[in-house]
Amino acid sequence: MYAYKHAYCETHIGNSDSWDSDWGNSSGPFQGGDTNEASSILNKGNSYEVQFFNGTGQDWAGGHICLSRDEAYASDLSNDDFHNDNDDDRGEANDAISSHRWVNPDSNNCDRWAT
Template sequence: MRKVLATAATLGLAALGAVVPATNAQASTACDNAYNAIPAGTFVAYNGANCGTTRLGATTSWDSDWGNSSGPFQGWDTNTAESLAYKSSDTRRVQLFNGTGTDWAGGHTCIGPNENYMDTLEQQYFTSGIEVENEISSHRFIWRGCGAVLDS
């Protein structure tokens, strides 16, 4: 009887192990596909993890207020990003801010030219200590420096 229980437990754990990596692989595939589909130099934010649900905006320029009615991000885009993709065409970074305005003050973080994408922004933080997920309100492209970089 003990051998039967041990065998059943082992098979159960093996089945669980097979399911978990498949989910991670699907997430990576979705973001890989999204990244491969965007032109060089483009930054994209998504309302949903794994580069899915809704594309909030796609741009090669800055936007100092994702919540206003101008620029590549507008209206409800502010504070709704859950994943990002950035296909760099040079060494610039995209600096993301928790606040708005062209003074570019407040908490910030960056996605670098070698990051490609962030399939989730959970447990990523601005320099102010605020979590990045659903809190991005503006962005700009910078050549160097940042203060904090998203950890993929």
């Protein structure tokens, strides 16, 4: 998974082949100023989906949006909104990602997709 500061995958922020429950702390593949900076995302993984969150912590709660391997990328997150399991709108995804995890496509964790 790759994240970029600007639309259309300009200015690489970071990448990860694992999860990171807080893009703003000092551990994990994303650190410090990486939180709330992504405007485009790329999934170059295997068959897993990447679930992105507007919150932090390993409870993986709050608003989320997903990117499947089949989709490959979302070039401009200003077109996408976070949602929770109750289908409530949780705000725009652009410059608002704070954590992510890889999920199995059969797990039903992903109900909203980045476009």
